Amino acid sequence: MAEQLKIKSEAEEFQKEYFLRNSQAEENRQRENQAAIRIQSWFRACKVRAYLSHLHKKAIIIQKIWRGFTARARFRQMVKIQRRWRGFFLRKYIHNFYARKSYLEELSRKNELVRRELDELEELQRRERNCLEMIKEQTAKVYQAHRLHHLLSTKQCPGVFNSPFRPAPHETELLLRQVKYHAPTRLAPRGKACLLGMPDSAASFPSSLGSPWIKTTGTFCFSKPILPPIVSKKQQGLFREPGEVWEQRVHCPDLTLHLQTSYTHLEEAQNQLRQHKGTGSMFHHPSHSSNSFTQPA
Amino acid sequence: MSQRQIIQVFEQYQKARMQFVQTIADLATRPQNIEILQNAGVMSMLRPLMLDVVPSIQQTAALALGRLAEHSDDLAEAVVKEDILPQLVNSLASQNRFYKKAAAFVLRAVAKHSPELSQAVVACGGVDALVLCLEEFDPGVKEAAAWALGYIARHNAPLSQSIVDAGAVPLLVLCLREPEMALKRIAASTLSDISKHTPELAQTVVDTGAIAHLAQMILNPDAKLKRQVFSALSQISKHSVSLAEMVIEAEIFPAAVACLRDPDEYVRKNVTTLMREVVKHTPELSKVIVNCGGMAAVIDYLGDCHGNLRLPGIMMLGYVAAHSENLAMAVILSKGVPQLALCLSEEPEHHIKAATAWSIGQIGHHTPEHAKAVATANLLPKLLQLYMDASSSEDLQLKSKKALKSILQKCTYLPALEPLLYDAPSNILKHVACQFSKVLPHDSKARRLFVTSGGLKKVQEIEAEPGSPLQEYINAINSCFPEEIVRYYSPGYSEVLLERLETYQPA
Numbered sequence: 001m002a003e004q005l006k007i008k009s010e011a012e013e014f015q016k017e018y019f020l021r022n023s024q025a026e027e028n029r030q031r032e033n034q035a036a037i038r039i040q041s042w043f044r045a046c047k048v049r050a051y052l053s054h055l056h057k058k059a060i061i062i063q064k065i066w067r068g069f070t071a072r073a074r075f076r077q078m079v080k081i082q083r084r085w086r087g088f089f090l091r092k093y094i095h096n097f098y099a100r101k102s103y104l105e106e107l108s109r110k111n112e113l114v115r116r117e118l119d120e121l122e123e124l125q126r127r128e129r130n131c132l133e134m135i136k137e138q139t140a141k142v143y144q145a146h147r148l149h150h151l152l153s154t155k156q157c158p159g160v161f162n163s164p165f166r167p168a169p170h171e172t173e174l175l176l177r178q179v180k181y182h183a184p185t186r187l188a189p190r191g192k193a194c195l196l197g198m199p200d201s202a203a204s205f206p207s208s209l210g211s212p213w214i215k216t217t218g219t220f221c222f223s224k225p226i227l228p229p230i231v232s233k234k235q236q237g238l239f240r241e242p243g244e245v246w247e248q249r250v251h252c253p254d255l256t257l258h259l260q261t262s263y264t265h266l267e268e269a270q271n272q273l274r275q276h277k278g279t280g281s282m283f284h285h286p287s288h289s290s291n292s293f294t295q296p297a
Numbered sequence: 298m299s300q301r302q303i304i305q306v307f308e309q310y311q312k313a314r315m316q317f318v319q320t321i322a323d324l325a326t327r328p329q330n331i332e333i334l335q336n337a338g339v340m341s342m343l344r345p346l347m348l349d350v351v352p353s354i355q356q357t358a359a360l361a362l363g364r365l366a367e368h369s370d371d372l373a374e375a376v377v378k379e380d381i382l383p384q385l386v387n388s389l390a391s392q393n394r395f396y397k398k399a400a401a402f403v404l405r406a407v408a409k410h411s412p413e414l415s416q417a418v419v420a421c422g423g424v425d426a427l428v429l430c431l432e433e434f435d436p437g438v439k440e441a442a443a444w445a446l447g448y449i450a451r452h453n454a455p456l457s458q459s460i461v462d463a464g465a466v467p468l469l470v471l472c473l474r475e476p477e478m479a480l481k482r483i484a485a486s487t488l489s490d491i492s493k494h495t496p497e498l499a500q501t502v503v504d505t506g507a508i509a510h511l512a513q514m515i516l517n518p519d520a521k522l523k524r525q526v527f528s529a530l531s532q533i534s535k536h537s538v539s540l541a542e543m544v545i546e547a548e549i550f551p552a553a554v555a556c557l558r559d560p561d562e563y564v565r566k567n568v569t570t571l572m573r574e575v576v577k578h579t580p581e582l583s584k585v586i587v588n589c590g591g592m593a594a595v596i597d598y599l600g601d602c603h604g605n606l607r608l609p610g611i612m613m614l615g616y617v618a619a620h621s622e623n624l625a626m627a628v629i630l631s632k633g634v635p636q637l638a639l640c641l642s643e644e645p646e647h648h649i650k651a652a653t654a655w656s657i658g659q660i661g662h663h664t665p666e667h668a669k670a671v672a673t674a675n676l677l678p679k680l681l682q683l684y685m686d687a688s689s690s691e692d693l694q695l696k697s698k699k700a701l702k703s704i705l706q707k708c709t710y711l712p713a714l715e716p717l718l719y720d721a722p723s724n725i726l727k728h729v730a731c732q733f734s735k736v737l738p739h740d741s742k743a744r745r746l747f748v749t750s751g752g753l754k755k756v757q758e759i760e761a762e763p764g765s766p767l768q769e770y771i772n773a774i775n776s777c778f779p780e781e782i783v784r785y786y787s788p789g790y791s792e793v794l795l796e797r798l799e800t801y802q803p804a
Contacts, residue, residue, distance in 0.1 A: 108631070112593075118597070
């Protein structure tokens with residue numbers, strides 16, 4: 001009996017337990033269902049996300065490769081363009097072949113021109129110098145001829161340059177014949193008293209300061225321009241020919257009775273003459289009177 | 298004693314002094330008398346006479362002193378030691394113009410020997426006194442003062458600086474404008490001496506407007522003046538680009554080319570020096586000179602002169618060609634290379650040869666065209682010979698080696714390269730073989746010529762360490778030809794064939 005009671009109570013407990021557990025399960029079913037649904041949905045979400053991210057990654061890789069490819073292709077296109085542009089630009093402007101060629105041709109022409117012009121210039125200058133030298137030589141010869149004028153040959157006596165054994169006279173002889181004689185002029189001495197203020201070559205400065213310059217201290221003379229000799233034969237003033245006056249002094253004026261003069265005309269005339277000679281002759285005839293006495297008859 | 302007799306004593310003494318001083322001055326013109334005079338103690342006798350009462354004795358004494366000092370170093374030092382310089386400088390301010398000339402002459406004679414003596418002149422106030430003399434009216438005094446300043450400035454930069462500080466440069470530029478030729482010459486020469494030391498001094502000279510005045514005197518008929526003017530312009534323009542540009546802006550250039558045919562050789566040399574100093578700075582400046590035909594004129598000038606006079610012209614060609622290949626081609630077209638070849642063979646001096654070798658290297662190293670132009674003038678064997686010659690100076694050897702290497706690296710003209718295979722040392726041979734190995738693979742006619750002229754044979758005979766660049770080039774050359782030919786020309790091939798003959802058993 002006790003066992004029956006125990007079994008009954010156990011059965012009742014069991015039923016109660018069963019009922020309790022069922023009711024609890026019933027209560028929790030909703031919650032657990034929801035929880036299970038949540039977990040499952042979360043899991044599914046994770047799966048989908050993983051799948052999506054996997055897809056994203058692959059898509060990115062593909063896009064990356066594609067973009068790189070197109071960019072490189074564009075890059076190659078751009079490089080092609082830039083290459084062609086740079087070649088064009090350099091060939092046209094910087095390393096322009098035709099410009100260089102024409103420059104070099106122009107340069108050779110210019111060189112030719114310059115060489116020709118310089119040759120002409122040199123020729124011209126040389127001729128000028130030769131000309132000047134010849135003129136100098138000629139003037140030196142003429143000067144020598146002036147100095148040697150006394151060696152001119154006369155009719156009676158042939159000169160030094162006209163030796164009878166020569167077939168023709170020497171050129172100096174011809175020059176002597178052409179040269180007209182004039183009295184020798186004293187030339188200013190060259191290297192001596194004149195170079196104080198005007199040294200004409202710097203190197204000669206110390207040598208020109210020799211003892212001669214000391215003597216001319218105080219006279220600052222430049223080289224004098226040589227004036228032509230005075231060639232006028234006429235005497236200045238109211239002079240008469242020398243012969244006239246002499247005759248007048250020697251021969252008296254002829255006295256005739258035709259003259260209407262006073263008795264004492266001769267004495268008066270002589271007095272007047274003496275007065276004029278005393279006062280006026282100082283001014284009018286200074287050297288003339290001495291000349292007239294020193295001239296030979 | 299009456300008054301007249303007493304005065305007569307004084308007059309006799311004065312005459313005696315005058316005669317003494319004049320005779321000494323005359324004797325001092327001959328070099329052989331100087332020693333005797335020095336031993337007789339002439340310095341101590343002249344010194345009191347310089348303080349004499351009579352001006353003409355003072356002047357003649359100063360003149361005699363100047364002549365003595367000019368002849369030798371020791372006498373000039375004696376002048377300095379005996380303290381004659383301070384009294385000269387003092388009297389420079391007060392005396393008449395003849396004394397000033399004589400005193401400036403003494404200062405010049407002392408200063409010309411060495412920098413120390415010039416320093417002594419500067420130290421006793423000589424420069425200020427000379428600058429005062431530059432303000433005088435008399436052209437002779439100005440000339441003497443400018444000459445003395447020129448000799449002082451010649452030695453070194455600090456002395457030139459002291460002259461510039463004393464304010465001499467504007468006065469010298471004024472002297473340039475005077476009508477007397479000798480004064481102009483001396484002023485130009487002094488400006489040249491001042492501006493040659495440093496760029497700052499040259500800038501000071503330029504700032505006073507010297508360039509315009511110098512440029513006006515270029516076509517003056519006097520040759521010595523032209524020498525100094527061109528020398529001054531070249532000393533100014535050598536320092537920097539801006540100074541050279543200023544000289545060019547003065548529009549000297551087409552006119553100065555005419556001076557290259559002047560009868561005086563130093564005028565020509567100085568014009569060429571000016572061109573060289575201008576050209577070495579930039580390609581644009583070189584173009585200015587090349588465009589006005591200066592190159593042709595310089596090349597003709599090189600043909601006319603000899604010796605050291607050629608050096609500026611040669612260097613000018615080198616500088617022009619160094620800037621760019623256009624200009625180098627311009628040099629070649631103006632017939633520069635044959636002229637340089639002539640210079641190389643005619644000149645005995647090593648420094649001129651070295652300069653020529655350098656110029657040739659500058660011309661030939663740009664492109665194969667240029668190298669061909671140099672090679673056809675037969676210059677490569679000459680350069681090689683200069684390099685190999687034991688009697689060449691080191692500088693010459695170095696320059697010819699550099700020139701040869703730089704030309705060889707661009708040379709593709711094979712007939713000129715072949716003679717070099719025979720004599721060249723291994724460092725040159727390497728470049729020659731390199732050029733062959735570049736050209737032969739592409740040109741069949743060249744290959745045929747190479748074989749028939751014996752070049753292949755020579756190449757086989759070259760011994761090179763395996764692995765060295767020379768060996769690689771030789772291998773590259775050998776690979777251009779079929780094996781039988783290479784074996785045929787290899788040395789000792791006939792022995793190999795004979796050996797094969799001996800071991801051959803007829804079947």
